[in-house]
Amino acid sequence: MTETEEPLHRRLGLADDEFERIRETLGRDPRPAELAMYGAMWSEHCSYKSSKIHLKTLPTEGTAVLVGPGQDAGAVDVGDGMAAVFKMESHSHPSAIEPYQGAATGVGGIVRDIVSMGARPVALLDPLMFGPLTEPRNRWLLEGVVAGIGGYGNCIGVPTVGGEIRFAEPHSANPTVDVMCVGLARAEELVTATSLTPHVGSLMVLYGATTGRDGIGGVSVLASATLDETSEESRPSVQIGDPFAEKLLIEASLELISLGLLEGLQDLGGAGITCAVSESAARAGMGAAIDLDAVRLREEGMEAFEILTSESQERMLAIVHPSKLDEVGGVCERWGLQIAVIAELVEGGGLTVTHGSQIVAEVPATSLVDEGPEYDRPREAPVEVAGVADDPTFLPFEGDLLDSLRAVLGAPNVASKRWVWQQYDSLVQGQTIAGAGSDAAVVRLPGTMKALALSTDGKGRFGALDPRLGAMHAVAEAARNVAVTGARPLAITNCLNFGNPERPVVMWQFAESIRGMRDACLALDTPVTGGNVSFYNESGDSAIWPTPVIGMVGILDDHRLRVPTAFPAAGLSVFLLGETFPELGGSEFAEVVLGVVAGRPPSLDLDKERALHTMLIEAAAQDLLASAHDCSDGGIAIALVEAAIGGAHGFAVTIGSDLPAHVALFSESASRVVVGVAPERERALVELAGALGVPAARLGETGGPRVVFDGMFETTVAELREIHDTAIPRLLGEAV
Amino acid sequence: MSEMTISTPRVGVITFPGSLDDGDALRAIEIMGGEGVALWHADHDLRGVDAVVLPGGFSYGDYLRCGAIAGHAPILDEVRAFADRGGPVLGICNGFQILCEAGLLPGALIRNASLRFICRDVFLRVESSQTPVTGELVPGEVIEIPIKHGEGQYVATSEQLRAIEDEGLVVFRYADRTGEVGEGSNPNGSLDAIAGVRNEAGNVVGLMPHPEHAVDPDVGPTGGQPLFAALLASALAGARA
Numbered sequence: 012m013t014e015t016e017e018p019l020h021r022r023l024g025l026a027d028d029e030f031e032r033i034r035e036t037l038g039r040d041p042r043p044a045e046l047a048m049y050g051a052m053w054s055e056h057c058s059y060k061s062s063k064i065h066l067k068t069l070p071t072e073g074t075a076v077l078v079g080p081g082q083d084a085g086a087v088d089v090g091d092g093m094a095a096v097f098k099m100e101s102h103s104h105p106s107a108i109e110p111y112q113g114a115a116t117g118v119g120g121i122v123r124d125i126v127s128m129g130a131r132p133v134a135l136l137d138p139l140m141f142g143p144l145t146e147p148r149n150r151w152l153l154e155g156v157v158a159g160i161g162g163y164g165n166c167i168g169v170p171t172v173g174g175e176i177r178f179a180e181p182h183s184a185n186p187t188v189d190v191m192c193v194g195l196a197r198a199e200e201l202v203t204a205t206s207l208t209p210h211v212g213s214l215m216v217l218y219g220a221t222t223g224r225d226g227i228g229g230v231s232v233l234a235s236a237t238l239d240e241t242s243e244e245s246r247p248s249v250q251i252g253d254p255f256a257e258k259l260l261i262e263a264s265l266e267l268i269s270l271g272l273l274e275g276l277q278d279l280g281g282a283g284i285t286c287a288v289s290e291s292a293a294r295a296g297m298g299a300a301i302d303l304d305a306v307r308l309r310e311e312g313m314e315a316f317e318i319l320t321s322e323s324q325e326r327m328l329a330i331v332h333p334s335k336l337d338e339v340g341g342v343c344e345r346w347g348l349q350i351a352v353i354a355e356l357v358e359g360g361g362l363t364v365t366h367g368s369q370i371v372a373e374v375p376a377t378s379l380v381d382e383g384p385e386y387d388r389p390r391e392a393p394v395e396v397a398g399v400a401d402d403p404t405f406l407p408f409e410g411d412l413l414d415s416l417r418a419v420l421g422a423p424n425v426a427s428k429r430w431v432w433q434q435y436d437s438l439v440q441g442q443t444i445a446g447a448g449s450d451a452a453v454v455r456l457p458g459t460m461k462a463l464a465l466s467t468d469g470k471g472r473f474g475a476l477d478p479r480l481g482a483m484h485a486v487a488e489a490a491r492n493v494a495v496t497g498a499r500p501l502a503i504t505n506c507l508n509f510g511n512p513e514r515p516v517v518m519w520q521f522a523e524s525i526r527g528m529r530d531a532c533l534a535l536d537t538p539v540t541g542g543n544v545s546f547y548n549e550s551g552d553s554a555i556w557p558t559p560v561i562g563m564v565g566i567l568d569d570h571r572l573r574v575p576t577a578f579p580a581a582g583l584s585v586f587l588l589g590e591t592f593p594e595l596g597g598s599e600f601a602e603v604v605l606g607v608v609a610g611r612p613p614s615l616d617l618d619k620e621r622a623l624h625t626m627l628i629e630a631a632a633q634d635l636l637a638s639a640h641d642c643s644d645g646g647i648a649i650a651l652v653e654a655a656i657g658g659a660h661g662f663a664v665t666i667g668s669d670l671p672a673h674v675a676l677f678s679e680s681a682s683r684v685v686v687g688v689a690p691e692r693e694r695a696l697v698e699l700a701g702a703l704g705v706p707a708a709r710l711g712e713t714g715g716p717r718v719v720f721d722g723m724f725e726t727t728v729a730e731l732r733e734i735h736d737t738a739i740p741r742l743l744g745e746a747v
Numbered sequence: 748m749s750e751m752t753i754s755t756p757r758v759g760v761i762t763f764p765g766s767l768d769d770g771d772a773l774r775a776i777e778i779m780g781g782e783g784v785a786l787w788h789a790d791h792d793l794r795g796v797d798a799v800v801l802p803g804g805f806s807y808g809d810y811l812r813c814g815a816i817a818g819h820a821p822i823l824d825e826v827r828a829f830a831d832r833g834g835p836v837l838g839i840c841n842g843f844q845i846l847c848e849a850g851l852l853p854g855a856l857i858r859n860a861s862l863r864f865i866c867r868d869v870f871l872r873v874e875s876s877q878t879p880v881t882g883e884l885v886p887g888e889v890i891e892i893p894i895k896h897g898e899g900q901y902v903a904t905s906e907q908l909r910a911i912e913d914e915g916l917v918v919f920r921y922a923d924r925t926g927e928v929g930e931g932s933n934p935n936g937s938l939d940a941i942a943g944v945r946n947e948a949g950n951v952v953g954l955m956p957h958p959e960h961a962v963d964p965d966v967g968p969t970g971g972q973p974l975f976a977a978l979l980a981s982a983l984a985g986a987r988a
Contacts, residue, residue, distance in 0.1 A: 161864045165897070166805045168767035255765050255808025347764055434864045436895045438960045438967065439803075441771040455965065570965065 019043060023050030024236065029384055036378045044364065044371040047316035048379060051282035052289065055546055058383035061512040062544040065525040073538040075501045082203055083124040083278060085540020086196075087501045089566050093456060094198040095463055096130035099138075099191040099506040099562040101545035105249040106188040110155025114188050115163035115252040119324050121192040122169060123278035126261055127327065129202035129268045130194030133440060134454050135164050137174035137190050138467040138506070138560045142183025144423060144742040149178075152186050153431075154743070159252075160190070161434040166254035167261065170443050171435035172452035174467050178423040181471075184550040189506040189543075191467055191562040195456065202268060202276050209274040209295040209330045215288060215354035216336070218343050219260045219326040222284070223309030226250035226322025237511055237547045256325035256348075263346040264327055272339050275330030285319045285379070287328040288354055289362060292376040295330070298361040299376070301354040304368075315366040330356070390522050391515035398609035399476050404595040406605070408673045413724040415604045415673060417734055419645045420652060422603045426738035430745075448657070449576045450492040450641050453567065462570035464498030469508070469560035472597045473612035478520040478557040480612045482527030485561045487620045487681060488643055490535050493565035494624040495639040495684055497574045497631025500535060504562040505542035510554025512546045520557035528559060534617035535624070537563065574627075574636045577657025578687045581714030583637050585664055586696065587647060589623055589683030590706050593674050599644040600677035613680050619705075620682045626703045627684065635696045638687035648676040648720075650685040651710075655718055656732045663719035664711030672723055687713055755782045756982035759796035761826075763788040763817045763845075767804035768959060772839065775959035776800070779975040781982065788820045797982035798835040798879065799826055801842025803895075803957060813856060813898050814844030823849055835879035835981045836951045837974075840896055843943070843953030852944055852953045853911055854903035859896070860936025866895035868968055869934055869956060871942050872922040875915055878945045878952045879981035880974040889926045890970030892956040894934060899955040901937035901944075908938060919943035919954055 016022075020030040023046055033041050033049050041049070055061060071079040077094050078086035084098035102117025118135060125132045137160050142149040153176075164171045169192070226249070267273050275295065277287045284306070292299040303318045313321075331339050336352070343350050357363075362379075364372035375382075419425055432447035444462055445453040451466040468489040474481025490500040507524065510517040532539055542562075548555040567573055578585075595601050596610025630636050638658070642650040647666065655661055668675040688696050693709075700707035711721070719725040758776045760783060762769045773783035784796050788806075793799065806817035817823070823845075830836050830851055838846040846852040859865060870891055873884045884890070903911060911917060919942040923932040933940045935955075943954025958971030 158863070161897075165864055165866075165895070166765070166767075166808070168804065253808070255805060255810070258765055258767070258805075433867050436767075436864070436866050438866065438893055438895055438957070439767050439771065441774055441960060441963065441966060443966055 020046055023047055024054055025050050029053060032384065037374065042372060044315040044319060045374055047320050048285045048372060048374065051285050051320045052379040053383040057282050057286060059544055060384045061386050061388050061546065062521065063385050064387050065522055068525060069529050069539040070533050071538050073502065073536060076538055076540060077198060078201065078203055078540065080539065080541040083127045085502065085504055086128065086201055087540065087564060088198060089456065089461065091459060092198050094196050094201055095564055096125050096128045096194040096196055097191065097504050097562065097564055098124050098541055099189055099504045099560065100543040101189045101506050101508060103186060103188045103545055103548060106156050107186055109249040110152050111159035111162065112249050112251055114156040114159035116250045116324055117188060117190045118160055118163045119252050119257050120280045121190050122167065122257065123280065123327065125192045125194035126264050127202065127276050127278040128196065129200050130196035131265055132169045132192050132194045133442065134193040134452065134465060135169050135171040135190060136452065136465060136467045136562065137171060138469055139174065139176045140182045140187035140471065141178055142180055143178055146183060149183055150743055156188055157431050157434055163252050163254045165436040167258045168439050170437045170439050172437050172443055172446045172454060173465060176428050176431055177471065179471055179556065181553060181555045184553055185548040185555050187508045187548065187555060187558060189560050191504065193463065193465060193564065200268065204294040207274050209356055210332060211297060211356055211358050212333065213274050213356045214331050214333060214336060214352045215291065215299060216329045216331050216339060216350050217306060217326060217353045218329065218348050218350040220253060220256050220323055221307045221309045222318055222321050223323045224313065224317055224321065227317055227320055237549050250322050250324050252324050259346045259348055260325055260327055263343050263348050266342050267329060267339060272331065272335045273329050274332055277328045279326040279328060281322065283319065283321045289376045289379040291328060291330060292356065292362060293380040295356060297356045298359045299354045300357050301362060301364045303364060303366040305351050305353045307349060307351050315371040388512055388518045389515045390519040392519050393516055396476055399611060402596050402610035403601040403605050403607055404593045404610060404674060408671065410604060412672055412676065413726060415600065416648055418603050419599055419649060419677065420731060421734045421738040422599060423739060423742060424599055425645050425649055427735045428739060429736065430739045444570055444573060450495050453496055453570065453573055455570055460569045462567040462573065464493040464496045464565040464567055466492035466563045467560055468492065469558045471556040471558040472608055474524065474558055475556035475608060476597045477612050478523040479527035480615065481557065482524040482559045483531040483615050484612065484681060485559055486528055486531035486535065487615055488641065489561040489563035490537055490624060491641050493563050494627040495574060495641050496567060497572055497628060498565035498567040499628055500537050500563055500565040500624065502538050502540050502564055503532065504540055506560045507542065507544045508548055508555060508558040508560065509546050510549035517554060524557050524559045531617060535621055572631050572634055574631050574639045576638065576640045576654065578638050578654045578660040578713045579658055580637065581660050583687035583713040584690055584693050585662055585710045585712060586686050586688055587683060587708045587710055588626065588686060588700065588705055590680065591647060591668060591675060591678050591683065592680045593670050594678045594680045595674060598677060598679045615681045622703050622705055623682050623684065626700060626705045630696060630699055635688065635692045636686050637689055640685050642683040642685060643679065646677040646679050647685065652718060652731050654685060655728050656735055659728065660713045661715045661717045661728045662711055662713045663721060665721040666710065756798065756979045756986060757782045757784050757796045758798045758800060758978065758982055759784045759786040759793055760800045760802055761786045761788060761822055763806035763820060765805045765808055766802050768957065769802040772800050772802040772959040775962045775971065775975055778962050779972065779979055781979045786822060788822050791821050791825055793825045793829055797986040798978055799829060801838040801845050803840030803842060806841055806845060812848065814841060814848040817845040818848035827851065830951050833948065833950050834985060835978060837880055837978060838953035839957055839959060840955055843955055846951060846953045851951050852946055853907050853916065854901055854944060856898050857900045857902055858898050859900050864897040865934055868893045870922050870924050870932065871919040871956060872926045872928065874917045874920055875945065877949045878918055879950060880952050880977050881918060882977040882980060883973045887926060889922060889924060891968040892958055892961040892970040893967060894956045896955055899935045901941040903938060911944060912939065914947060916944050917941055918945050918952055
């Protein structure tokens with residue numbers, strides 16, 4: 012080392028005071044391998060050191076919750092002795108540098124989280140955010156990320172059923188690539204910290220892929236710092252995925268669990284062997300003797316710190332009683348996977364790592380896992396959030412309403428994302444009742460009448476203008492998207508995408524978002540079962556909008572009563588449930604037609620929102636609804652048109668309102684749903700709405716090839732479908 | 748064998764490492780009234796089944812050519828012998844690719860013309876009823892079934908193609924809902940819009956679309972039902988023979 016070089020701990024992402032803390036814990040200077048272990052485990056990505064203090068305020072308990080935060084994934088009771096296991100994570104930084112592998116390995120990682128709980132993965136959803144497609148680099152990122160998600164997800168037999176794709180300038184430098192996985196397990200077979208009891212002398216068995224030099228520093232270098240012009244050099248920190256190995260890993264792991272051969276199971280993700288071994292030992296209340304020479308390596312000459320922190324993909328760590336080792340080896344061999352006994356559980360809490368018969372590390376397991384730094388970072392509200400004072404709602408508007416509708420419908424946020432989701436296998440496993448393009452994906456529980464309803468939602472534009480309100484809207488919209496199918500929202504996971512937490516304004520955005528999420532989750536009775544924090548999504552002075560993405564899981568007791576999004580027939584009455592207020596702040600119309608991201612986001616009354624969900628669930632149970640579609644981006648105009656395009660049935664409606672026509676059509680007031688109702692069920696619907704205090708206004712009826720907004724304009728479903736379907740392919744330069 | 752056991756045809760579904768739609772194929776067989784029998788790639792045993800399905804997926808990761816390694820799997824020896832005896836064999840998607848690689852069907856599958864994976868419902872025009880899966884259909888009939896593949900573009904040498912067409916080995920072509928074949932309804936650039944072919948004897952069929960994902964009306968179209976009904980009927984006929 013030259014004298015001018017940074018000290019090792021800083022190169023590993025550790026601050027000077029963190030280094031001091033390690034010295035105090037050990038009572039000596041740390042060895043290099045030990046520093047590498049702390050560097051990985053105390054990284055923002057692994058330790059949640061800046062966010063923990065805020066995350067603790069979220070509601071995490073509820074009648075349905077079986078497993079809350081702190082495990083590999085959360086779990087809720089879905090009846091019949093079954094548990095839905097789910098979690099969301101980001102892989103934004105790797106995807107910004109190498110979109111295909113970054114997105115692919117993100118899928119692999121979240122799937123292993125679900126498998127390590129003993130659940131079979133049954134659904135994937137991918138919320139994605141990119142910069143405008145007018146920029147070539149953003150097109151390259153979109154194409155690469157989508158190909159990576161498909162290339163991996165399509166090869167492992169887990170259907171990709173939803174997610175969302177949004178576009179905004181702040182994501183040009185920092186695309187957001189989140190992924191949610193949902194799995195199913197028998198509730199009694201869930202693998203959690205308390206469900207299995209490891210013994211002293213039990214073995215830690217590493218199985219799956221070999222360990223190489225890929226992904227070293229993934230959590231500390233890539234995920235826990237901002238990207239800059241030298242980030243391209245971080246490409247070796249991006250892992251490479253092998254979905255075939257993942258598929259074998261899924262099958263072998265689930266077989267090991269069902270045969271009762273394991274005392275513990277942990278996936279290898281961020282911080283590799285270090286994380287898996289230390290968490291397993293700490294949870295067991297034991298220590299471990301780790302022999303790095305037993306690890307099967309991809310290449311010769313790897314150093315201890317490389318083996319310890321490699322993020323090579325498709326590996327799992329099982330805790331196995333010595334008497335079961337042969338059987339475990341047999342199952343793995345049948346699936347073509349090799350095993351290696353790399354450690355043994357020992358009494359006490361110490362991890363002892365040997366390499367080439369030398370001891371290279373001796374650290375307390377809990378010091379890595381539970382005793383990491385925790386910061387209450389300074390927060391500072393901006394004097395004024397740019398644009399909030401310039402509300403576009405009351406600006407005079409002279410434009411053409413039909414042209415405005417065309418513009419909003421063809422805007423990338425609103426236009427059909429079929430180009431994306433046709434590249435995903437949404438059918439495998441044979442349970443997909445509704446996939447992408449529906450407000451919520453609906454996935455049947457095999458062998459039952461029940462189905463899960465799944466939605467992911469982020470409201471970046473609202474969050475930019477008011478982070479607290481933005482987070483509340485994200486929760487409310489995710490729950491609404493589940494409720495429109497007739498399903499009951501149960502619980503959420505999340506991925507919290509933010510800028511650099513060391514900047515007080517970002518930390519303020521984060522704290523405000525958590526506050527909003529907390530209020531909404533409490534009001535809607537959807538506790539938080541876990542999630543992920545993705546900080547440092549900024550470059551130079553450009554941070555992404557504060558964007559908590561919510562992953563909602565709901566349950567539909569009888570899938571035959573599922574309510575579709577689109578108008579299924581002619582001759583239905585069309586109703587608006589909920590009320591429209593003059594709220595164009597932060598709307599799609601304001602951005603696309605007026606060219607501003609400004610104003611106050613729509614207000615949100617969580618009691619009204621809850622009443623609407625109750626009404627939707629009850630109306631579905633009574634089979635009163637022929638269709639139901641959430642009003643969000645583009646307001647009631649877009650909700651109606653999407654329901655018409657999806658069902659190939661036009662409509663004639665009268666938007667009776669005291670508001671100016673453009674406000675009535677495009678306001679994004681919350682807590683509204685457009686429903687189609689058979690005329691003979693109209694009365695029952697109106698009575699139900701009255702009883703629950705939900706405003707219900709009859710707008711018109713469905714039928715014919717035309718879309719008629721009485722007194723405003725009219726056109727055809729065909730013309731609007733053409734705009735909706737072709738906007739994204741056109742932006743990508745494809746013949747349509 | 749007792750007379751009772753023969754009323755339910757037994758259809759085997761081979762699981763290769765990387766098979767994905769094996770469970771779906773077994774479920775489709777059960778939904779249509781057959782008995783699904785799970786078979787394992789490394790075994791030299793078809794467990795006495797009356798028909799064999801090679802399911803979709805990415806066998807062995809498909810890192811070489813699709814289906815290339817599976818074409819040499821131990822169980823393929825048994826499949827070949829079963830096919831030589833006239834037993835009904837159906838390859839779906841990756842199973843079709845495997846049968847082509849194993850030389851049991853003519854032609855090959857390469858990357859889609861768009862170079863992208865495509866998952867969506869398509870219409871197929873039935874071209875031949877002389878197979879174990881089309882006995883209940885008539886040529887010209889149109890069925891709706893999903894595709895989901897990245898390498899489904901059917902290709903063959905010009906002599907091969909001529910022979911395939913002359914001998915009537917094409918079983919399905921991509922078409923529109925009226926049965927019209929054209930560029931707009933060919934999702935992957937396949938030669939002559941070929942979606943499925945059979946061998947000369949007619950007992951081995953491969954197709955890229957997924958009939959096993961088209962039997963359950965709750966989750967998609969039902970165009971796969973007549974294919975599985977016919978497969979079960981021919982399995983039963985073989986079992987009685």
